[in-house]
Amino acid sequence: MATEVVLPRLGLTQEEGTILRWLKPEGSRVGKGEPLFEVMTDKATLEVEAPASGVVLKILVAEGGTVPVATPIALIGEPGDAVTDVPVPAPPPPSGGPPPTEAARVAGAAAAGDAPRGRASEGRIRISPRARAIAESQRIDVRTLVGTGPDGRIIERDVQQAVAARAAGAVQPAGVDSTAASAAPQPVSTPPARQIPSHAAAHMRGIIARRMLESLRTTAQLTLTTEVDMEETVRLRNEVGPELERRERVHVTYTDLIVRAAAVALREHQAINARWEGEGVHRLPEIHIGVAVALEEGLVVPVVRHADRASIPQISAAIRDLSERARGMRLRPDEMAGHTFTVTNLGMFDVDAFTPVLNLPEAAMLGVGRLHRRPVAAGDRAEIHTTMVLSLTFDHRVVDGAPAAQFLQRLKHILEHPYLLLLP
């Protein structure tokens, strides 16, 4: 009896994945635990191991194909095992389209076999029947909605909100779907090796598009800015950096110092380290800071765990490791989850200040502008100092303007007195 290889769920939010590369071609022998294929999820590219030993009897999803979690994608067995009764899985239906036909549903159930049926349902969008019915009648694409019900379920009010937003001219009807192109698998004649298939990049773009829109549509976010005198932080880095480089082989960046400063400030301003859940504010006991990393394909945000408990060299090492692996698309999904605050830096592009878009579900995000030397008033004289603008976006549902400003003020104070960063 052949063993079915199904597309695994590799992250909490993963609903589908794209097969980038089969590492064992059809007909080759594979041992249980050996890498079998590469899959691109909504957040990362991963190698997946063979669930059983045997011969790869049949590959059901070609390289480049995108299928829902738990879909059978290959069969492993011994030559002679029957393989003919497994139909090739159907691609996921384009969002906003009609519900799957009966034939497609039957085929899907057959393809899923006995056990994987339940697992397939885990990949579904969590939505109440009532919300789904209203969304269908109103032609709202449920994949663009953020659930505010228990466990993030989309409920009636979420659909009604989208209906109201569309009435206000904010949203296109569901018929115009930016992610539809990524849903249809495209045949790939030659393996793309390390290259990310263009449709997979489009898929990632679709996910980013959806999340950004969700963030702006479902929160009350606004941005505060403040200018920080970075003279002391520059001095600290110039004096401590080379020592750390020599002794610990870590290269301390300004981002590292700002992440450390934000973690220290968050510990003192717990109202910022929070999220909106259902009908109230939920303060988070731990501080995990996401660091935005720009890739050609789009943005990823790996997370520095317990950033408030980490020393500057530890933070530097963690950020360097995470961002290097992010550039190779080698992050695990769990390394991009659980953030309670995010830092994003556009200073290298000469941006002074900007309005970061909240990285849901967190309640605040810090944008870092460029460091530059400019004249500042020192008493009655003008002096040349290195300054930087910090932009704090926060969700006004979770925290009011004054406490958000106090947090930003504290952050400014720490960076202007950076020896505070050395305290445990």
Added chain:
Amino acid sequence: MSQPTMPAAPAAAVGTRTLTYAEALNEALREEMRRDPRVFVMGEDVAVWGGGGIFGVTKGLVEEFGPQRVRDTPISEEASAALAVGAAVAGARPVAEFMYADFMGLAMEPIVNQAAKIRYMFGGKARVPAVFRAQEGAGRGNAAQHSQSLEAWFCHIPGLKVVTPSTPADAKGLLLSAIRDDNPVVFLEHKVLYATKGPVPAGDYVVPLGVARRAREGQHATFVGIHTMVHKALAAAEALAGEGIELEIIDPRTLVPFDLDAVVTSVRKTGRLVVGHEAYERCGIGAEIIAQVAGAAFDALDAPPVRVCGRNVPVPYNARLEAAALPQTEDIAAAIRQVVA
């Protein structure tokens, strides 16, 4: 027993008094016995001892109607139920009382295999217009063998109607309908409700079987419950109203036939359903109600329906444990908050 004769035409309902639930039942029995000579009452201690059953529902009846129509029976529930079935087939309209619903286990053969089946198996040539009355429920420290709510047993059996009044007016109006029904009716009262008071129309006040009552109007969630749960839900609704949650409460009043339309209409409005009963949660009537609503109005549900029921344990004697085993007002409020979250 004398040969039954035909009943008189019902008198019109006139005026309203405040009666207890027990007094309302008593009034229904008395008025129907006056009107219809085929009606008689039987059961343990219904006539002589203690003055009309342990809760006084048949109080004074033996004095007015005599021992032939108000008959004490031995402690033999099976014989009592079988006698009622035979009398009903022969043309009488017996109202057989069981002291505790828990004891009806002894009478299941005549109720389930005879009363519920005879009309069907004789092709309609025989009918069983019997009422099997009992009280169920907990809250009086009567312990595991005298506190159960067993309505689901009877709802399971085709051929039986099942009635569960929660107010004095419904107790009277539904008992009149039950006695006049040509089919066997299991009429389940609640021991804690006997002393509760409410307005009861005088005269011939009939509440049809299969018509629910909306006990409270609201738009945020629907609660369906019977017996004490209606009252606990009303108390919970007061607390919830302070939080901006308006609870709609539906008392189905009869479980068979069940007024699904009333529940579905409410759920279509609110999108949320909580079902409550004192009976054990497992395989209780709540599961049936939720299944029926899910089948009829799946696309109206905005949250998974929730049950607030008795725990799946024998009802404890200890007062604190008994309270913990029963669904309370706060449990209902918590369930409502959960579904509207």
